[in-house]
Amino acid sequence: MKLLEKILVAVDVNKDVTDQIDVAINIARTYNSQIIIVYVIPKEVLHPDISDIVIKAVKKSLLDVKETLENAGVDVVDPIIENGKPGERLLQVSADHNVNLILVGSGGSSNNNFKLGITAHKLIQLSDKPVWIVKAGGETKFSNILCPVDFSDPSRRALKNAILLTKKFRAMLRILNVYKPFTNITPRIQVDMEKENADLLLQQEYYMDEFLKEFDLSDIAFKVDVKPGSVHEIILQTIKKQGHDLLVMGTNGRSGFNRFMMGSVTERVVREMPCSFVTTKTHDMFQLKFDTEIKEIEVHLQNARVLLQKGLYKEAIGQYQMCLQINDMHIPSMYKLANIYRKIGEEKRAIHYDNMGKDLLSKLWDEKIEIEIRNHYKSGI
Incomplete structure (x- = not known):
């Protein structure tokens, strides 16, 4: 593969x-x-x-x-x-x-x-x-990966790649979100900053939970941190304190990093070279040729069918998850996983894979409609 x-x-x-x-x-x-x-x-x-x-x-x-x-x-x-x-x-x-x-x-x-x-x-x-x-003089084998996210499309791509790296290297992944805390603008306006920041933290944690529902983290060791502060300072502090040996970040367009990593923030992080790092932009690191992808998926699907017939549900789950590692848009595997988890009484995971399949089908349908509309207007009809 x-x-x-x-x-x-x-x-x-x-x-x-x-x-x-x-x-x-x-x-x-x-x-x-x-x-x-x-x-x-x-x-x-x-x-x-x-x-x-x-x-x-x-x-x-x-x-x-x-x-x-x-x-x-x-x-x-x-x-x-x-x-x-x-x-x-x-x-x-x-x-x-x-x-x-x-x-x-x-x-x-x-x-x-x-x-x-x-x-x-x-x-x-x-x-x-x-x-x-x-990084010169840094680790050459990676076991502790950090991926900062801001819930944008570039950070989605970064996290997708970070998860695949984590699985292959059998590493630990830390997913980090940094947000700006509330500060009192003027002493004339009395605000309970402790309460405001507590509410802000709850909001960010909710955003993180919703964001992570888009990813399959079931087979990796990971931790989630949501912290207030300066983005570049928190990233550098986290790398130093937690001993991360690889940083995976998303970038946007040709002008540099995404919106939470712009300008001086970008320069401060990358110029420090706290550890080796990967940047992703419009291309994913991991891709497969279509014919190879089909062959690999067919093998795992057949293995899963045999395992299901023998009642080996846990092993069958592993085969369907391999299909999703090969192609994270393989909808049949999502629904098969939902059915198996429902059968063994894990309704929460069943709903997760059901929603993954439904969301992807909806997205593909929307894209199909958009293409048809564009072609309609291009044709001058």
């Missing part, structure tokens, strides 16, 4: 890429992914008098990286050498090869003034594809 088919690993031959390659190996082994190694020689470096020498040295370094990956049992293609502006060329290569993920190292060690790195910063700003930034 190839949920993550191709990974572009953007290396810098002038730096130690050991941590980055260790992470690439970890991900590729976990998801059976193919690695594409890329290095961009800056235009100003490739002087005609020394170009042959530079290219030869770069090739040797990249072949060494390729050998390391091959020795680890990873599928890797011949390295690619580009010339020009690193950010622009990496984006072009990622599009040409239709990769699922761009993996890049951070700018440097903790003593570096700009820990994120210029190229990594550019990729986060401009890439439509998910970008994974590996």
Whole structure:
């Protein structure tokens, strides 16, 4: 099952890429992914008098990286050498090869003034594809993941990817929402701030509960935190206090992070490089080719039927949940899960999967109607 088919690993031959390659190996082994190694020689470096020498040295370094990956049992293609502006060329290569993920190292060690790195910063700003930034000297195996959410579509995509990472890495996931607490604007107006903030917390917790109903968290270890305060400060404090080794965040459009991660908040979080992190924008990290998806689902559906005939309900549930991991829009599996849970007396879970199926059917129907209306007006009728 190839949920993550191709990974572009953007290396810098002038730096130690050991941590980055260790992470690439970890991900590729976990998801059976193919690695594409890329290095961009800056235009100003490739002087005609020394170009042959530079290219030869770069090739040797990249072949060494390729050998390391091959020795680890990873599928890797011949390295690619580009010339020009690193950010622009990496984006072009990622599009040409239709990769699922761009993996890049951070700018440097903790003593570096700009820990994120210029190229990594550019990729986060401009890439439509998910970008994974590996912190220099950080963890290369991930067991403690943090996903901040603000209930927006970008944070939905981030959480969806965070859940899949958590399942595959058998990690613990913390889902965090940060909200601005109420403060008294003027002493002339007497307000019970303690009560107002208590009500605000209850409201945010309700929003979080409703938001999480959209996701299947049944097979993962997770915690939910709703906290008042400054977004970037709470995120950084949480990472430090809880020892998170991976941060997964949603971004929106080409201008940067979503509405709760804009401007100075964005800069403060990513520039600090508190741990390795993944940003998702308009593309999901995990995708499947349609024919492969159908074959995988058919296998699990058949397994589930056999298990149901034997009365092995718990095991059958696992098979239907595998179908939803492969394709989270597989409505038949949702209704099958609802039926099984109802049969074994777990009505709450049965209602959950019933609602998932109904909501998805409604959404698909609305989209169908919208397309028909658009086509009607385009035709000039």
